[in-house]
Amino acid sequence: MAKKKETENLAEELAKSFERWEHLREHGGSDPSYADGTNMNLVRNHIMYYKNKMVEQYGTDYEKYPEVFYREVPPKVSENYMARAGEIKDGAAQALEYYISDPNFFYLLANKDVLTEKEAKQISLHNVLGYASGLARAIKDGDLITMRRHAGRPEGYLESFAQCATRMMNIINDRKKEPGQVQGDGQLSLFQFGMETGQCR
Numbered sequence: 001m002a003k004k005k006e007t008e009n010l011a012e013e014l015a016k017s018f019e020r021w022e023h024l025r026e027h028g029g030s031d032p033s034y035a036d037g038t039n040m041n042l043v044r045n046h047i048m049y050y051k052n053k054m055v056e057q058y059g060t061d062y063e064k065y066p067e068v069f070y071r072e073v074p075p076k077v078s079e080n081y082m083a084r085a086g087e088i089k090d091g092a093a094q095a096l097e098y099y100i101s102d103p104n105f106f107y108l109l110a111n112k113d114v115l116t117e118k119e120a121k122q123i124s125l126h127n128v129l130g131y132a133s134g135l136a137r138a139i140k141d142g143d144l145i146t147m148r149r150h151a152g153r154p155e156g157y158l159e160s161f162a163q164c165a166t167r168m169m170n171i172i173n174d175r176k177k178e179p180g181q182v183q184g185d186g187q188l189s190l191f192q193f194g195m196e197t198g199q200c201r
Helices: 001-028 036-058 085-100 103-111 117-122 123-141 144-150 157-173 185-195
Strands: none
Touching: 001 036, 036 085, 036 144, 085 103, 085 157, 103 157, 117 123, 117 144, 117 157, 123 144, 123 157
């Protein structure tokens, strides 16, 4: 019974690996650090592993091999392959538009020089502003992995802008300043942001 169960598990895992490879090829994944091609090749290795395990177990007893065993091993692909690259680029461009037109992001940029370096670190100001500048840089460099982290789901980053702006406002209020007081009108900051990330050319 144990042998039969192990056989069924191998067949099931092999079938799932084929499905996973096809899904990555067509739809892509959500890995924040690696391209789809890297993960496809990893899954390909899993497929070969399960096939080899079956050969070890069944040998020349061909009746025991499940049908999925005879499926051809997928080809090795470029490690940099990304599915739906066009959609990712469009989504990233839209996300960046959301960011730089967001009132909270605008407020952070306009007041970033009001805080001391210690205060800026306390509210993670540079990290939060880096979400937008990092995305702009990724678009300029064609970095699809970074773009994918933003494309289609900018809400989390917009929430970070809102939370950081609230913390900044609290610091300014604690100094007895008006909650909405800014240094200048913020236009220079937006222009500088574009120059730093290569968006203003």
